[in-house]
Amino acid sequence: xxxxxxKIEGLRxxxxxxxxxxxxxxxxxxxxxHIIMGPNGAGKSTLAYTLMGHPNYKVLGGQAFLEGENxxxxxxxxxxxxxxxxxxxxxxxxxxxxxxNFLRTAKNAVExxxxxxxxxxxxxxxKMATLGIDESxxxxxxxxxxxxxxxxxxxxxxxxxxxxxxxxxxxxxxGLDVDAIRxxxxxxxxxxxxxxxxxxxxxxKKLLDYIKPDYVHILKDGQIIQTGxxxxxxxxxxxxxxxxxxx
Amino acid sequence: xxxxxxLDKIIIQSKIxxxxxxxRRRSFERYEKEIYPIWQRLKIKKTTxxxxxxxxxxxxxxxxxxxxxxxxxxxxxxxxxxxLLEKSYGPSIKHRTLTEAFSNTGTYxxxxxxxxxxxxIIIQMSLDQNNPLLLDHHVIHAMxxxxxxVVLDYRDENVDGFxxxxxxxxxxEGADIQVIKLQxxxxxxxxxxxxxxLVKRDGKVTFNxxxxxxxxxxxxxxxxxxxxxxxxxxxSIYLGDGKIKMDLSYNMYHEGRRSESNILVKGALLxxxxxxxxxxxxxxxxxxxxxxxxxxxxxxxxxxxxxxxIPALMCQEDDVxxxxxxxxGQVDENxxxxxxxxxxxxxxxxxxxxMASFAPVIDQIPIEGLQEMLEKEISTRLSS
Ligand SMILES: Nc1ncnc2c1ncn2[C@@H]1O[C@H](COP(=O)(O)OP(=O)(O)O)[C@@H](O)[C@H]1O
Ligand SMILES: [Mg+2]
Numbered sequence: 240x241x242x243x244x245x246k247i248e249g250l251r252x253x254x255x256x257x258x259x260x261x262x263x264x265x266x267x268x269x270x271x272x273h274i275i276m277g278p279n280g281a282g283k284s285t286l287a288y289t290l291m292g293h294p295n296y297k298v299l300g301g302q303a304f305l306e307g308e309n310x311x312x313x314x315x316x317x318x319x320x321x322x323x324x325x326x327x328x329x330x331x332x333x334x335x336x337x338x339x340n341f342l343r344t345a346k347n348a349v350e351x352x353x354x355x356x357x358x359x360x361x362x363x364x365x366k367m368a369t370l371g372i373d374e375s376x377x378x379x380x381x382x383x384x385x386x387x388x389x390x391x392x393x394x395x396x397x398x399x400x401x402x403x404x405x406x407x408x409x410x411x412x413x414g415l416d417v418d419a420i421r422x423x424x425x426x427x428x429x430x431x432x433x434x435x436x437x438x439x440x441x442x443x444k445k446l447l448d449y450i451k452p453d454y455v456h457i458l459k460d461g462q463i464i465q466t467g468x469x470x471x472x473x474x475x476x477x478x479x480x481x482x483x484x485x486x
Numbered sequence: 487x488x489x490x491x492x493l494d495k496i497i498i499q500s501k502i503x504x505x506x507x508x509x510r511r512r513s514f515e516r517y518e519k520e521i522y523p524i525w526q527r528l529k530i531k532k533t534t535x536x537x538x539x540x541x542x543x544x545x546x547x548x549x550x551x552x553x554x555x556x557x558x559x560x561x562x563x564x565x566x567x568x569x570l571l572e573k574s575y576g577p578s579i580k581h582r583t584l585t586e587a588f589s590n591t592g593t594y595x596x597x598x599x600x601x602x603x604x605x606x607i608i609i610q611m612s613l614d615q616n617n618p619l620l621l622d623h624h625v626i627h628a629m630x631x632x633x634x635x636v637v638l639d640y641r642d643e644n645v646d647g648f649x650x651x652x653x654x655x656x657x658x659e660g661a662d663i664q665v666i667k668l669q670x671x672x673x674x675x676x677x678x679x680x681x682x683x684l685v686k687r688d689g690k691v692t693f694n695x696x697x698x699x700x701x702x703x704x705x706x707x708x709x710x711x712x713x714x715x716x717x718x719x720x721x722s723i724y725l726g727d728g729k730i731k732m733d734l735s736y737n738m739y740h741e742g743r744r745s746e747s748n749i750l751v752k753g754a755l756l757x758x759x760x761x762x763x764x765x766x767x768x769x770x771x772x773x774x775x776x777x778x779x780x781x782x783x784x785x786x787x788x789x790x791x792x793x794x795x796i797p798a799l800m801c802q803e804d805d806v807x808x809x810x811x812x813x814x815g816q817v818d819e820n821x822x823x824x825x826x827x828x829x830x831x832x833x834x835x836x837x838x839x840x841m842a843s844f845a846p847v848i849d850q851i852p853i854e855g856l857q858e859m860l861e862k863e864i865s866t867r868l869s870s
Contacts, residue, residue: 331821348831
């Protein structure tokens with residue numbers, strides 16, 4: 240079996256004094272694509288934020304390991320440096336910092352080998368081209384004036400540039416038109432390889448026209464209530480989450 | 487110390503001629519009538535002045551160009567337009583007239599009609615063991631349709647320095663002047679600065695203040711938009727750390743019709759810094775269809791800092807537009823998380839957020855290496 244990258248055991252987390260994640264177990268190996276589906280408010284984003292270490296999300300119990308190291312003890316930037324990445328459901332807008340400047344700073348932060356400005360610029364252009372993002376976006380302020388689709392493409396761009404081991408994509412496909420979903424999906428497929436893994440949180444089945452997951456999990460009320468293959472996603476599409484067997 | 491005997495001595499030793507003599511004497515008369523102020527908000531009750539001494543550490547970097555005249559202020563026969571002396575400006579009249587009368591260095595820059603000075607003129611003034619007192623008085627006079635950029639660069643080395651500077655700017659019809667004050671004193675020096683700009687028809691004066699240091703930083707810059715379509719801009723950034731006290735005040739006097747002013751100030755405060763910002767827009771009778779705006783945004787990095795913002799709008803004319811906006815707050819937690827999730831440490835993320843906030847001002851300033859210098863300064867302050 241391939242290498243275990245992320246191991247989550249009995250994870251419980253709260254926000255605003257309310258327990259949202261109520262015991263989640265998940266194992267993610269290198270080369271795998273996991274899909275997490277679930278109704279609005281199930282706690283999908285909360286799970287993602289908790290793993291990334293948002294200060295407002297408090298861990299109540301359980302454990303999480305990234306390549307055997309205790310993820311929950313690390314600072315946010317240490318998690319990123321270890322290879323965890325989160326594509327935000329709602330990316331922040333930061334006027335005053337260009338995409339290029341930001342990504343170069345980030346790339347140099349996560350990698351021990353520093354890239355020259357020229358080398359980085361070349362890398363960025365390459366990755367932008369694969370996503371059909373115009374070069375001019377490199378000089379624009381981070382997410383400022385970007386459409387919903389552009390913001391999401393920009394998240395995928397960041398993922399490709401930073402090259403994480405485990406990438407969590409939180410509804411990167413929502414709010415996108417069919418073409419944009421295809422571009423995002425292609426980006427995901429180009430990125431996925433035998434050494435990394437992806438956890439894709441999604442609401443819709445559309446993305447699954449392009450992406451072949453190894454596992455589909457249903458998260459409801461803070462717990463993974465069912466795990467299956469792509470067939471499970473089809474069931475949900477036909478019957479909604481109510482149709483999922485919760486035992 | 488600062489009496490008539492000293493003034494006579496300076497006039498003789500520096501061979502100051504008329505009408506330079508006369509303007510110094512007039513400022514001295516005024517100086518004698520005034521008293522040192524109590525800066526109540528900053529809780530500064532007493533001003534201690536170091537004894538007078540000469541200053542020999544000014545370096546002026548520039549390219550010679552037809553139509554550009556740059557001369558030392560006290561060795562030459564310079565004429566101060568009398569209206570300069572009569573205007574109200576400066577954080578205190580006492581400090582301002584002290585330097586007008588006793589200045590120990592300074593430059594008189596004038597640019598002939600329709601001349602465009604292509605490279606910035608850089609005036610470097612450093613305080614050190616031999617030159618701990620700086621009373622500099624600069625005058626920039628740009629004739630019709632001319633253009634010039636001047637940088638005043640203040641710094642110090644291992645000294646308890648005292649700086650009390652005066653800057654006078656006159657933009658004649660259609661002239662465009664930009665002055666950048668870069669102040670990066672150590673925590674041992676005091677910085678007091680009085681600025682005055684007179685702007686004639688269609689003229690424009692931009693003042694950029696970059697305040698990064700000193701133990702006490704007091705800046706007051708007043709722009710008189712005297713004639714129609716004149717324009718005054720203040721775009722400024724400040725970084726206050728340690729126990730610094732800062733009092734920054736920017737005043738726009740609208741006199742001409744359709745005159746326009748913009749004040750944009752971006753700051754960041756750390757540790758126990760205490761800052762007072764004052765922005766005053768005056769719309770005098772007759773300034774029809776004038777418009778002015780002032781904005782101040784400050785990032786508070788510790789809850790031990792103190793930040794006062796006092797915007798004011800005074801209208802004697804109805805047909806004008808004035809607006810102000812201000813905000814003070816911590817670095818947005820979600821933005822910080824976003825940046826950190828990409829691998830930036832908390833410090834790096836904060837540094838980037840401060841630079842991002844400063845960007846609209848930095849982008850307007852033609853000083854090479856400013857970006858890198860600020861990044862370094864911010865990083866140092868965040869670490870201490
Ligand atoms: N910042 C917050 N403050 C308070 N409650 C929150 C916050 N964020 C999320 N919640 C609550 O947590 C629950 C799960 O939200 P979320 O994880 O965003 O769900 P999902 O991503 O599955 O739609 C919801 O009931 C939501 O109202
Ligand atoms: Mg969500």
